[in-house]
Amino acid sequence: MKLEEALHNNRYKIVDRWVQYTLETYKASQFFTREKDSFANPIGGTVRDSLRKIFSLLIKNQETANYKEPLSRLMHLRSVQEFTPSQAVAPLNAVKHITRDVLAADKATKLLIGELYDFEFSVDLAVLAAFDLYVECREKIYKIRVEEIRSGKELLTDGACPSKALKNITDIKR
Amino acid sequence: MAVAKLEQLSQSVAQDPSMATGAVPTNDWMDIPVVFKPGNYAYPAKKDKVEYLDSQKGLHFPNAREWSPEDDDWKLPENWKEIIIDGLGERLEKFRSLKIFMDCCVRCGACADKCHFYLGTGDPKNMPVLRAELLRSVYRNDFTLAGKILGKMAGGREMTVGVLKEWFMYSYQCTECRRCSVFCPYGIDTAEVTIMLRELLHLVGVGINWILEPVSNSNRTGNHMGLQPHTFKDNVDFLTEDIENLTGIKIEPTFNRKGAEILFITPSADVFAEPGLYTAMGYLILFEHIGIDYTWSTYSSEGGNFGLFTNNEAMKKLNAKMYAEAERLGVKFILGGECGHMWRVLHQYMDTMNGPADFLEVPTSPITGTVFDNAASTKMIHVSEFTADLIKHGKLNLDKSRNSHVKATYHDSCNTARAMGLMDEPRYILDHVVDWVEMPENTIREKTFCCGSGTGLNTDEIMELRMRSGLPRANAVKYVEEKHGVNLLSCVCAIDRATLTSLMDYWNPNVGVCGVTELVGNAIVLEGETRGELDEGLRTMVF
Numbered sequence: 001m002k003l004e005e006a007l008h009n010n011r012y013k014i015v016d017r018w019v020q021y022t023l024e025t026y027k028a029s030q031f032f033t034r035e036k037d038s039f040a041n042p043i044g045g046t047v048r049d050s051l052r053k054i055f056s057l058l059i060k061n062q063e064t065a066n067y068k069e070p071l072s073r074l075m076h077l078r079s080v081q082e083f084t085p086s087q088a089v090a091p092l093n094a095v096k097h098i099t100r101d102v103l104a105a106d107k108a109t110k111l112l113i114g115e116l117y118d119f120e121f122s123v124d125l126a127v128l129a130a131f132d133l134y135v136e137c138r139e140k141i142y143k144i145r146v147e148e149i150r151s152g153k154e155l156l157t158d159g160a161c162p163s164k165a166l167k168n169i170t171d172i173k174r
Numbered sequence: 175m176a177v178a179k180l181e182q183l184s185q186s187v188a189q190d191p192s193m194a195t196g197a198v199p200t201n202d203w204m205d206i207p208v209v210f211k212p213g214n215y216a217y218p219a220k221k222d223k224v225e226y227l228d229s230q231k232g233l234h235f236p237n238a239r240e241w242s243p244e245d246d247d248w249k250l251p252e253n254w255k256e257i258i259i260d261g262l263g264e265r266l267e268k269f270r271s272l273k274i275f276m277d278c279c280v281r282c283g284a285c286a287d288k289c290h291f292y293l294g295t296g297d298p299k300n301m302p303v304l305r306a307e308l309l310r311s312v313y314r315n316d317f318t319l320a321g322k323i324l325g326k327m328a329g330g331r332e333m334t335v336g337v338l339k340e341w342f343m344y345s346y347q348c349t350e351c352r353r354c355s356v357f358c359p360y361g362i363d364t365a366e367v368t369i370m371l372r373e374l375l376h377l378v379g380v381g382i383n384w385i386l387e388p389v390s391n392s393n394r395t396g397n398h399m400g401l402q403p404h405t406f407k408d409n410v411d412f413l414t415e416d417i418e419n420l421t422g423i424k425i426e427p428t429f430n431r432k433g434a435e436i437l438f439i440t441p442s443a444d445v446f447a448e449p450g451l452y453t454a455m456g457y458l459i460l461f462e463h464i465g466i467d468y469t470w471s472t473y474s475s476e477g478g479n480f481g482l483f484t485n486n487e488a489m490k491k492l493n494a495k496m497y498a499e500a501e502r503l504g505v506k507f508i509l510g511g512e513c514g515h516m517w518r519v520l521h522q523y524m525d526t527m528n529g530p531a532d533f534l535e536v537p538t539s540p541i542t543g544t545v546f547d548n549a550a551s552t553k554m555i556h557v558s559e560f561t562a563d564l565i566k567h568g569k570l571n572l573d574k575s576r577n578s579h580v581k582a583t584y585h586d587s588c589n590t591a592r593a594m595g596l597m598d599e600p601r602y603i604l605d606h607v608v609d610w611v612e613m614p615e616n617t618i619r620e621k622t623f624c625c626g627s628g629t630g631l632n633t634d635e636i637m638e639l640r641m642r643s644g645l646p647r648a649n650a651v652k653y654v655e656e657k658h659g660v661n662l663l664s665c666v667c668a669i670d671r672a673t674l675t676s677l678m679d680y681w682n683p684n685v686g687v688c689g690v691t692e693l694v695g696n697a698i699v700l701e702g703e704t705r706g707e708l709d710e711g712l713r714t715m716v717f
């Protein structure tokens with residue numbers, strides 16, 4: 001069996017464990033794993049959705065640019081939750097370990113572990129990209145805060161017409 | 175080998191043991207202390223604001239001081255515990271609902287996963303059942319026989335500084351949105367438990383500035399921002415200039431005019447901040463179009479009532495100015511603008527607090543003759559009810575194509591949807607003025623998700639918290655954005671207009687926020703107008 005085929009065959013198993021692992025970083029994780037409706041369970045839904053997409057890109061050794069959308073969704077989530085920066089990004093790394101585990105557990109795929117270099121390198125690149133996105137999200141938060149404060153300040157001064165002053169504030173650069 | 179490494183990785187990720195093992199964590203949650211750090215708490219109220227409020231007739235805001243939640247010592251009064259326990263006892267006597275809510279929860283867990291704070295944080299103490307348990311455990315300990323004898327075994331817990339700190343943390347991670355109560359088989363309203371927790375905390379001087387400053391401003395000048403009458407008027411005048419530039423029609427609203435038929439009151443945010451400004455322009459255009467006899471007030475210049483987020487007395491006092499002003503001006507009834515918690519206060523408390531308003535008449539539309547019997551007692555109707563009735567009677571000249579740059583969706587504000595049942599009127603209006611779609615069924619109407627920043631939590635120092643508690647709402651918006659190309663999130667709440675703007679900037683930056691009346695104002699064809707092509711409707715910049 002080829003590595004690519006093995007990864008493809010095991011994709012559900014790997015992604016499931018990866019999702020489970022990521023959701024366990026939340027204190028009350030049972031509900032997040034159990035509830036499948038992504039509107040009732042947006043953390044679970046977002047994690048499941050983005051990891052599934054990221055994994056399918058990983059096994060195809062895709063360009064990092066393609067990771068941006070699913071990674072960005074995940075980082076939008078984790079950068080406003082109570083994680084340190086490393087905790088926010090770390091679950092991405094887990095897929096390396098999980099993949100090795102899954103392949104090692106089956107005789108037919110055990111020997112393919114030696115060929116995982118390229119796959120793992122892709123994971124490394126994704127982790128680095130995630131860190132950039134994490135910082136981008138943090139900066140966005142500060143910009144939004146500044147925007148709120150700026151509009152607030154104008155309001156507290158009773159002098160110039162605040163609505164006129166507001167017109168001068170340029171949109172948040174996105 | 176891989177397994178060992180993975181464990182190491184997970185240790186760096188989740189050092190804390192997972193607390194919850196089911197829908198309702200049963201054991202250790204009581205013993206885990208809260209930790210305050212920048213970003214997870216709102217700034218405490220400034221000393222001078224508390225002093226001012228405490229000096230006001232009928233209000234009680236003691237223990238003004240400088241303090242920080244991060245300090246060990248919160249500088250509580252010496253007898254703080256007695257104050258809290260007595261305060262709880264007094265409220266159990268006074269509010270029957272509180273006593274029932276304390277007694278009748280069966281811990282079924284139906285509410286546990288319905289709170290947007292829990293859904294966005296995964297923190298078990300944000301499950302409504304546990305939020306209520308923070309108070310219930312103390313109630314059991316001090317007010318039930320089982321608790322007095324068995325203490326912790328009966329779920330009782332002694333009131334300590336640690337418990338008080340927990341109350342502060344979690345009563346300010348609840349927006350009193352009442353989503354949980356929709357799912358509770360007993361109708362337990364955790365929002366009311368939060369209201370009580372906050373009231374009790376105020377008894378010992380624990381409150382946040384973002385709430386107490388607007389309360390003190392409202393008490394002083396009549397609106398949250400502390401705008402004085404001339405500034406308030408200038409702002410509305412400025413909006414009429416904008417309207418003239420856009421449509422060629424000069425509108426001349428009146429202020430504090432005695433003998434007007436209708437008094438119009440809206441949240442002050444509508445006249446001073448984007449995107450509420452456009453909604454206020456919508457009101458002005460609508461009233462001009464149908465030619466009603468109405469006036470603004472520069473004294474009762476705030477529909478919102480942050481008193482609701484402090485205590486009963488402050489809410490009552492701030493609310494009283496509406497009727498006082500209506501009586502002074504001699505109007506027939508009051509028309510209210512788009513606001514959330516303003517309507518909660520009006521619909522649920524105003525009549526008993528400050529009514530009956532015998533000097534007013536049952537609201538009757540001067541244009542259609544419709545009698546609004548639903549407001550027979552309060553004498554105050556919502557602009558959406560009023561507008562929907564106008565549309566139904568064909569009284570508005572609407573050109574829907576003027577909103578063709580918009581694909582809208584509609585956010586039910588918690589208070590208008592769950593506290594007053596206003597769900598169909600805004601939808602009826604939207605049908606006539608814009609192309610729009612619904613968000614998924616379990617995120618709208620009575621099951622709507624909060625913006626995440628209500629009840630005075632719309633302050634910037636807790637932005638991350640607001641972004642995570644707003645996730646369930648933003649997630650549903652993202653869905654309709656991706657599926658239907660939605661680019662505007664409409665609502666009938668001023669706080670929403672401000673907070674959803676930040677929420678969208680973070681999660682769905684291509685989606686803007688507007689009030690329903692903005693879309694109405696944009697679609698109205700005014701008599702004699704010289705309006706050109708306005709690519710962005712009332713938001714188009716013309717020079």
Ligand code: SF4
Pocket residue numbers: 278279280281282283284285286302303357358359360361362
């Ligand atoms: S749904 Fe009602 S009875 Fe059930 S745990 Fe929640 S508050 Fe208690």
Ligand code: SF4
Pocket residue numbers: 288289290291301302305347348349350351352353354355364365368
């Ligand atoms: S009222 Fe709303 S914010 Fe408060 S516990 Fe219930 S669902 Fe959560």
